[in-house]
Every structure is written in structure tokens, then in C-alpha cells.
Amino acid sequence: MNQPHQNLEDTPRLNRRTLLATGGVALGGLLAAPWLRGVLRPRASVFIAANQRYDGSLAATIREGLLAVGAEPQGFRDKRVLLKPNMVEPTRHRPHMTTHPAVIVAAAEVFRGWGAIVTVGEAPGHVRDTEMALAESGVAAALAEANVVFADLNYEEVAWCRNRGRQSMLRGFWFPRSVAEADYIVSMPKMKTHHWMGVTASMKNLYGVLPGIQYGWPKNVLHHAGIPQTVVDINASLPSLLTIVDGIDCMEGDGPILGSLKRMGLLVMGANLPAVDATIARIMGLVPERVPYLALAVNRLGPIDESRIDERGEAWREVASPFEVLDEPHLRQLRRDALGLSVT
Amino acid sequence: MDWKRDLVERLRKSVPGGYRAAGPEASEPTALAGIALCAVGELDHAQRAGNWLAAIQSDDGSVGVSAAQPTPCWPTSLAILMWKAFGEGNNADDYQSNIQHAIAWALADRGRPNKRQPHVGHDTTLVGWSWAADTHSWIEPTAMFVLALKAVGLSQHERTREAVRLLVDRLLPAGGCNYGNTIVLGQTLLAHVQPTGLAMMGLAGEDNGDSRIAFSLDYLERKLASEPTTASLCYGLLGLAAHNRRPAEADSWLSAVYERVVSQEVSLYTLALLALATADEYPLSPDQDRALAGLSEKAWNQP
Known part of the structure; x- marks a missing residue:
């Protein structure tokens, strides 16, 4: 018979000692109660690295970036770190849709170097054949070569977690075992436009921790409950979060699936996901305050106001380059230039 | 062995x-x-x-x-x-x-219907089956229920008929299926083998001359020749077999996949898909002449 599913409320969460050990990261927003992050730690750091290439020294950049936003390596020793790339609907003909395998492997190298137990996990949102998603994205071959374990989050046992965000009507979420048991989840999105939300980055990428076997392909339960609301709720309900955004080869136009390649050469990192996504929106020429899920996250999950975000590495204005968005009313209102604001 | x-x-x-x-x-x-x-x-x-x-x-x-x-x-x-x-x-x-x-x-x-929306290509008012309660109908669960209802002799039930219309409506213009959308904001979505295979299984035996069905079978034949992964290969073969178009190379493809998957730990899910795709006879033929006792169309159509 099946093992009974877990209740996440009963599983151990980060204790005070762990938080102290990872104090640098906590400065970026890792507090025990995610709902209080924005209130008690109103500032956040975001690191931007420019001129990055997939065949470059990505691990060194990621290590530098994480340290710059406050990560303390000793805090990751023997911790379970789940890397969550974006593999929504991979096809080898559109590699700019999904997180590049080189970035995933480089992140694994960094966290392993800090003594963490690293797993890569994803619940592809539009395809049931996860083996296909792994093959088409190139992730299968890269993980095999790096000897990194992959967890198919679509089909794992699940644990129930109360909805700590309470922006949607959902009472809670079913999280796969690898998510429920992780000490840290590292959202590793592709920097893309999104034809409904304007931008998809670290927060929206976490839709992909929910199992299709419960939520469907697509995860229609979430859509019906409200996309902005459920993005905030999922982020508020997960264990401690970090993000490493693949902004090297990006997608503009009709993202997140059918858009065009836009080369940016960026890696963006942080421990406060709204702050990182707000910075990415600015780089793309969008107004973060008008992105529905970022507007909901303000004062709940973290800051998106520029004055509350400490820039590390490059300044966003130095790397900004407006992304094409579809000419639709709900997207037009997101553009900085449409509001008469400078885009760089 | x-x-x-x-x-x-x-x-x-x-x-x-x-x-x-x-x-x-x-x-x-x-x-x-x-x-x-x-x-x-x-x-x-x-x-x-x-x-x-x-x-x-x-x-x-x-x-x-x-x-x-x-x-x-x-x-x-x-x-x-x-x-x-x-x-x-x-x-x-x-x-x-x-x-x-x-x-x-x-x-x-019932999958949840929606009002027609100008930016969505498919007929959102058609009712099939959803993945989760009170959400929209999608191709794969709808195809699974069509197969089930046909298997028990309810091929002509109004739910089966509407679901068949839904499956045809969700085919992409050039053939193949996405997970369930067709055109969104003016762009045609990507086709994938697994939902296409399942849709073709659900549409087997239908007297429907819609060109998208033929295009979808052609799509499967093309894609299966390019070494798809296990589930896609199996559903693609089953979709073709349902229309008597199982490729001559099917067994050699399946044999190669089998050799690969059993070299590591293999799940029942993978074994079952391979076994279904390997069966000498298509294992999910509609059996409209052998409805279960007590399952007449008339009985199930009564309110």
C-alpha cells in the first residue's frame, strides 16, 4: 500500500540555530515566517552579473553572487538544496524557453562545494512525459555527466501544507516530497516575458514545484484560483527560498513558450524573490508595481521599490534593454516607456 | 530470454x-x-x-x-x-x-466550460473531462474517458459524443495536439506526441473526415521516426495502431527503448506503457457490441 502522505505542518522547519548559521542569507529575507519577511526585513540585495556565457565560468559567478547577497557557505553544510529550473514545455528548437543546463550544473557545483545535498527537481507544467522534457532541454545529459539526481515532482508522494499567503481561496498546497523536505529551494527561472503576467521569473517559476498528478497539465487548479494570488501563496508557503535567474539567452515577445530569443548575458541572484523579479522587470523595461503578482507581494514577501533594493554587481540601469511585449492592453500598461519613464 | x-x-x-x-x-x-x-x-x-x-x-x-x-x-x-x-x-x-x-x-x-474568448482558439464551451475537479476540460483526461465509455458500450452517449467533438476541436490546424490549447493570442501552440497519441486513440473508429485527424496521424509518424522518449513513443504507437497505422519499425524501436530502460531501475508505469505498445493487437479497441449487462445507452441516458 501507499505510504500515507505527510502533513508538512508536522515536518521540521528551519530552527533558530539554522537561521543563525545562515544569517547572511537571512539578511536577504530568509526568516522563519515568510509572511513576515517584507515587514521585518524591508531591504533586500540583488546581484547582477553581466557579460555571462554558457561556456564561461558560471560557477564562479554564482558563488560570487550568492556571497554578495549574504549567503554564508557554512549554513548549507548537510542541508538539502533543491534546484528548481524552468522546463515548462521544452523543445530543442527553442532553447531560450528553458533554463540552460550549464547554469543548473554550475549552481549544483557551488552548493555541493558548500557541503549541501543537491537535487534538481521540476514538475513540467505542460507535458506529462518528463523524460522528454529532460531530453529536449538538454538537462538529462548534463545532470548525468555531473552526477546530479533529478526528482520528477509531477509524480512524487505529496505532503499537505497550509496556504500561508492567503491571497487565493486555496486552503493549502500539495507539495512533492523533495520540496517538502528541502531546507532550501533555489528558483532557477529563465528570464522571459509572459503573455498574461508581463514577466515570468523567480516567483512564477515556483508554479513548477506543484505536482501535475494533483494540479493537472496545465496546473489549471491554480489558474482558476487566480494566477497572481497563487503565485504569492505558493511563494509564501514554501521553505526558504533563493533564486538564480538565467538571463543569458532570454525570451521576449510571446513568452513564456513562443517568444523570440533576446541575448542579455545576465545572471541575477538574490534571497528575496520579489526584489529580484522587480529588478528583472525594470531591466526588461516593465513597471514592477504593475505586474499583478509583484503588486500583491509588496509588504508581504519583500520589497519591490527600487529605494529598498540594494544593488550588488552591476546596476540595473547599466544592463537594461527593453523586451518586446505583445501589443495587448493588459501588457501595454506594464511598459515603462508607455508611462513616460526612462527605460535605462 | x-x-x-x-x-x-x-x-x-x-x-x-x-x-x-x-x-x-x-x-x-x-x-x-x-x-x-x-x-x-x-x-x-x-x-x-x-x-x-x-x-x-x-x-x-x-x-x-x-x-x-x-x-x-x-x-x-x-x-x-x-x-x-x-x-x-x-x-x-x-x-x-x-x-x-x-x-x-x-x-x-464535467470539465468546467468557459464563455468563448476571442484570444483563445478552442471552443471553451465544449464539455469533456478535466484533470482536477471544477477545472477546464483537457485533451488527455477527455480521451481517457472517451476510451472508457466506448469500452463499455457507451460510444453513442451524449457525453461521449460531445467529448469526441472536443477532441477534434482541440487538434492543431496542421495536426497534432498541445496539452489542450490550440491558438492563444494569435499564435498556434506546439504539438506534442503524447497528447496527440491519446487523442488519436480516443478518435479511433469515428467516422470523421476532419483533415486534422489525418494530419495528426502523419505528425505521429514523422515524430516517431526521430527517437522519441518512452511515454511519447508508446502513446504515439498506440495512437497510430488505433488507426491501423502501426509502423513496421515499431518493435525495433520498442526493443531499443526496453534495452535502455531496463539497464536501470524501471517503474511499473514504464513497463506498462511498453507492454501496451508492444501488444500484438491494439489493446483498447472500442467494443461497442459487447456492452456490459445493464449498461445500455438508453439506461444511461435517462435523467
């Missing part, structure tokens, strides 16, 4: 089972394995699948995704198919009560 015999042997030992070799038992892999075991006459072993599914069936007739998760209930369709296949193979009425309860649940369950 011949690889097909080895496959059946592994299947016998693994049922009931799950999506991972060491993972918990789940309804979809167990039902698919049961159907495959029925197809090769291994009824004693298939019965283990049937009994497992019967044991987790809820009082309302639905079958959840696992024993621990009684919802969502999309595997109810596969349980019907498995129990029906067992009854056919055994020439008996085993599980008839389970089937009747499951059908009652299936006919009452």
Missing part, C-alpha cells in the same frame, strides 16, 4: 506499482499494467491490479490517483478500462459493480 517475454515477466512481478521503481503504488500505472496483462492473457496477475483498484475505489465510484490521494479522480477512466478488459479476458462479470459505480461517477463529472 526474448525481450517481450522478459517485459511481461517484469510486469507480472511489479503489479501493483507506481511511477518510480521504488515509489508508492498509484492508480494509473496499476491500471495500465492490468490492461497490458489482460492483453497477453495473464489474468491471474491482472486480477491483482483489478483488486487493488477496487480496494481504493471511493463510495461515489471514483478512483483517485493513489490510495493516499482519493482526489483528483481522472484515473477512474483507466480503472474502468482495466476492469472491463479483465471481464472480457475472463469472460465473466467480475468488477461489474465497480464499473457501474465508476461510470455513474464519470457521467456526472
Whole structure:
């Protein structure tokens, strides 16, 4: 018979000692109660690295970036770190849709170097054949070569977690075992436009921790409950979060699936996901305050106001380059230039 | 040992089972394995699948995704198919009560229709089946329920007919299926093998001259020649076999995949898909002439 599913409320969460050990990261927003992050730690750091290439020294950049936003390596020793790339609907003909395998492997190298137990996990949102998603994205071959374990989050046992965000009507979420048991989840999105939300980055990428076997392909339960609301709720309900955004080869136009390649050469990192996504929106020429899920996250999950975000590495204005968005009313209102604001 | 015999042997030992070799038992892999075991006459072993599914069936007739998760209930369709296949193979009425309860649940369950929207290409008012309760209808669960209802002789039921219309409506203009959308904000979505295969299975036997069906079968033939992964290969082959277009190379493709997957730990889900795609006869043919006792169209169409 099946093992009974877990209740996440009963599983151990980060204790005070762990938080102290990872104090640098906590400065970026890792507090025990995610709902209080924005209130008690109103500032956040975001690191931007420019001129990055997939065949470059990505691990060194990621290590530098994480340290710059406050990560303390000793805090990751023997911790379970789940890397969550974006593999929504991979096809080898559109590699700019999904997180590049080189970035995933480089992140694994960094966290392993800090003594963490690293797993890569994803619940592809539009395809049931996860083996296909792994093959088409190139992730299968890269993980095999790096000897990194992959967890198919679509089909794992699940644990129930109360909805700590309470922006949607959902009472809670079913999280796969690898998510429920992780000490840290590292959202590793592709920097893309999104034809409904304007931008998809670290927060929206976490839709992909929910199992299709419960939520469907697509995860229609979430859509019906409200996309902005459920993005905030999922982020508020997960264990401690970090993000490493693949902004090297990006997608503009009709993202997140059918858009065009836009080369940016960026890696963006942080421990406060709204702050990182707000910075990415600015780089793309969008107004973060008008992105529905970022507007909901303000004062709940973290800051998106520029004055509350400490820039590390490059300044966003130095790397900004407006992304094409579809000419639709709900997207037009997101553009900085449409509001008469400078885009760089 | 011949690889097909080895496959059946592994299947016998693994049922009931799950999506991972060491993972918990789940309804979809167990039902698919049961159907495959029925197809090769291994009824004693298939019965283990049937009994497992019967044991987790809820009082309302639905079958959840696992024993621990009684919802969502999309595997109810596969349980019907498995129990029906067992009854056919055994020439008996085993599980008839389970089937009747499951059908009652299936006919009452409806995907959520939406008003027509200008930026969405498909007909959002058509009702099929959804992955989770009170959400929109999508191709794969709808195709699974169409197969189940056809298997028990309800091919002409109004729910089956509407679902068939939905499957055709969701085909992409040049053939193939996305997970369920067709055109969004003016762009045609990407086709994938697995949903296309399932849609073609659901549309088998339909007298429908829509060119998108022929285009979809052509799409499957093209894609299967380019070494797809296991589930895609199996569903693609089943979709073609349902239309009597199983490629001559099918067994060699399956043999190569089998050799690869058994070199590591292999799940019941993978074994079951391979066994279904390997079957000498297409294992999910509509059986409109052999409806279960008490399952006449008339009876189920009554309010």
C-alpha cells in the first residue's frame, strides 16, 4: 500500500540555530515566517552579473553572487538544496524557453562545494512525459555527466501544507516530497516575458514545484484560483527560498513558450524573490508595481521599490534593454516607456 | 530470454506499482499494467491490479490517483478500462459493480466550460473531462474517458459524443495536439506526441473526415521516426495502431527503448506503457457490441 502522505505542518522547519548559521542569507529575507519577511526585513540585495556565457565560468559567478547577497557557505553544510529550473514545455528548437543546463550544473557545483545535498527537481507544467522534457532541454545529459539526481515532482508522494499567503481561496498546497523536505529551494527561472503576467521569473517559476498528478497539465487548479494570488501563496508557503535567474539567452515577445530569443548575458541572484523579479522587470523595461503578482507581494514577501533594493554587481540601469511585449492592453500598461519613464 | 517475454515477466512481478521503481503504488500505472496483462492473457496477475483498484475505489465510484490521494479522480477512466478488459479476458462479470459505480461517477463529472474568448482558439464551451475537479476540460483526461465509455458500450452517449467533438476541436490546424490549447493570442501552440497519441486513440473508429485527424496521424509518424522518449513513443504507437497505422519499425524501436530502460531501475508505469505498445493487437479497441449487462445507452441516458 501507499505510504500515507505527510502533513508538512508536522515536518521540521528551519530552527533558530539554522537561521543563525545562515544569517547572511537571512539578511536577504530568509526568516522563519515568510509572511513576515517584507515587514521585518524591508531591504533586500540583488546581484547582477553581466557579460555571462554558457561556456564561461558560471560557477564562479554564482558563488560570487550568492556571497554578495549574504549567503554564508557554512549554513548549507548537510542541508538539502533543491534546484528548481524552468522546463515548462521544452523543445530543442527553442532553447531560450528553458533554463540552460550549464547554469543548473554550475549552481549544483557551488552548493555541493558548500557541503549541501543537491537535487534538481521540476514538475513540467505542460507535458506529462518528463523524460522528454529532460531530453529536449538538454538537462538529462548534463545532470548525468555531473552526477546530479533529478526528482520528477509531477509524480512524487505529496505532503499537505497550509496556504500561508492567503491571497487565493486555496486552503493549502500539495507539495512533492523533495520540496517538502528541502531546507532550501533555489528558483532557477529563465528570464522571459509572459503573455498574461508581463514577466515570468523567480516567483512564477515556483508554479513548477506543484505536482501535475494533483494540479493537472496545465496546473489549471491554480489558474482558476487566480494566477497572481497563487503565485504569492505558493511563494509564501514554501521553505526558504533563493533564486538564480538565467538571463543569458532570454525570451521576449510571446513568452513564456513562443517568444523570440533576446541575448542579455545576465545572471541575477538574490534571497528575496520579489526584489529580484522587480529588478528583472525594470531591466526588461516593465513597471514592477504593475505586474499583478509583484503588486500583491509588496509588504508581504519583500520589497519591490527600487529605494529598498540594494544593488550588488552591476546596476540595473547599466544592463537594461527593453523586451518586446505583445501589443495587448493588459501588457501595454506594464511598459515603462508607455508611462513616460526612462527605460535605462 | 526474448525481450517481450522478459517485459511481461517484469510486469507480472511489479503489479501493483507506481511511477518510480521504488515509489508508492498509484492508480494509473496499476491500471495500465492490468490492461497490458489482460492483453497477453495473464489474468491471474491482472486480477491483482483489478483488486487493488477496487480496494481504493471511493463510495461515489471514483478512483483517485493513489490510495493516499482519493482526489483528483481522472484515473477512474483507466480503472474502468482495466476492469472491463479483465471481464472480457475472463469472460465473466467480475468488477461489474465497480464499473457501474465508476461510470455513474464519470457521467456526472464535467470539465468546467468557459464563455468563448476571442484570444483563445478552442471552443471553451465544449464539455469533456478535466484533470482536477471544477477545472477546464483537457485533451488527455477527455480521451481517457472517451476510451472508457466506448469500452463499455457507451460510444453513442451524449457525453461521449460531445467529448469526441472536443477532441477534434482541440487538434492543431496542421495536426497534432498541445496539452489542450490550440491558438492563444494569435499564435498556434506546439504539438506534442503524447497528447496527440491519446487523442488519436480516443478518435479511433469515428467516422470523421476532419483533415486534422489525418494530419495528426502523419505528425505521429514523422515524430516517431526521430527517437522519441518512452511515454511519447508508446502513446504515439498506440495512437497510430488505433488507426491501423502501426509502423513496421515499431518493435525495433520498442526493443531499443526496453534495452535502455531496463539497464536501470524501471517503474511499473514504464513497463506498462511498453507492454501496451508492444501488444500484438491494439489493446483498447472500442467494443461497442459487447456492452456490459445493464449498461445500455438508453439506461444511461435517462435523467
